[in-house]
Amino acid sequence: MNKNNQIRVWDLFVRVFHWSLLPLFFVAYLTGEEKGPLHRYVGYAVLGLVASRIVWGFCGTRHALFSDFICSPAKALTYLKELVTGKPTHYAGHNPAAAWMIFFFLANSILVCLTGYAAYAAKGKNPSLGFGITFSIVESAYADDDGKREHKGKREHHGGNLESDREDDDDRDSVWSDIHEMSAQFMLFLIGLHIIGVAVSSRKHNENLVRSMITGNKDMYL
Ligand code: HEM
Numbered sequence: 744m745n746k747n748n749q750i751r752v753w754d755l756f757v758r759v760f761h762w763s764l765l766p767l768f769f770v771a772y773l774t775g776e777e778k779g780p781l782h783r784y785v786g787y788a789v790l791g792l793v794a795s796r797i798v799w800g801f802c803g804t805r806h807a808l809f810s811d812f813i814c815s816p817a818k819a820l821t822y823l824k825e826l827v828t829g830k831p832t833h834y835a836g837h838n839p840a841a842a843w844m845i846f847f848f849l850a851n852s853i854l855v856c857l858t859g860y861a862a863y864a865a866k867g868k869n870p871s872l873g874f875g876i877t878f879s880i881v882e883s884a885y886a887d888d889d890g891k892r893e894h895k896g897k898r899e900h901h902g903g904n905l906e907s908d909r910e911d912d913d914d915r916d917s918v919w920s921d922i923h924e925m926s927a928q929f930m931l932f933l934i935g936l937h938i939i940g941v942a943v944s945s946r947k948h949n950e951n952l953v954r955s956m957i958t959g960n961k962d963m964y965l
């Protein structure tokens with residue numbers, strides 16, 4: 744087989760997005776139990792990255808576009824079967840299984856960050872970005888402007904969750920905390936599958952997908 748030229752598959756944006764998301768996710772994951780603002784800020788950075796990747800999915804370069812890799816679940820299953828049993832079809836961009844993994848990644852990252860935001864607000868704190876930016880559902884529930892706010896009334900309604908006043912706001916748990924934790928664990932599960940998928944796919948296609956995600960290029964065979 745003749746190893747021909749290399750083609751550019753991942754633009755700079757996709758690569759910077761990917762290799763920034765990785766450490767940010769783990770810093771967010773590992774600081775989940777800390778009381779300081781780091782966890783929140785890193786979480787917002789993840790949300791910002793994911794939001795910008797979604798925009799790039801509509802206006803980026805060829806293989807970054809969602810239209811380049813969106814496919815039916817049946818196509819993803821066929822690819823997985825081929826991976827296990829025979830010779831899987833080669834794709835220059837994301838393969839169909841990777842495509843579904845990416846959609847789950849993006850959707851679940853948003854869920855983790857928004858439920859983190861809601862969990863923080865439900866603890867009676869102000870989850871603002873620190874620059875006076877606060878979103879209205881939270882703004883209306885509190886009386887003043889410092890990190891730990893006082894409730895205006897005895898019972899407040901936060902995005903569907905009834906919270907009553909308690910002595911210690913930090914101990915206040917909500918359904919958002921539970922969903923936040925579950926979705927963060929699910930993210931870890933997805934990452935495990937992702938790494939296995941990358942390893943198996945690289946082996947079957949005899950190509951180095953990790954290197955491609957660093958250099959942006961793939962070897963194309965004629
Ligand atoms: C050591 C760990 C990791 C390695 C080696 C790795 C490797 C890769 C590779 C090779 C691809 C391209 C896959 C393909 O299309 O077949 C990819 C894509 C992707 N990975 Fe990872 N990854 C890692 C960790 C992560 C983590 C922690 C996340 C999320 C928190 C993540 C999210 C993504 C996403 C969203 C894409 C799609 C990129 C895009 O199109 O923008 N990866 N990864």
Ligand code: HEM
Nearest residue numbers: 771772775776783786787789856859860862863920924927
């Ligand atoms: C990728 C982003 C994020 C990840 C991976 C993540 C992960 C985690 C993890 C693993 C925990 C520990 C859960 C436990 O064992 O009790 C946690 C807790 C928490 N996170 Fe996040 N988080 C993210 C984003 C955010 C954001 C953006 C906010 C707020 C704006 C936030 C607010 C919180 C709060 C308030 C808790 C404590 C929940 C409780 O114990 O009730 N997180 N997070």
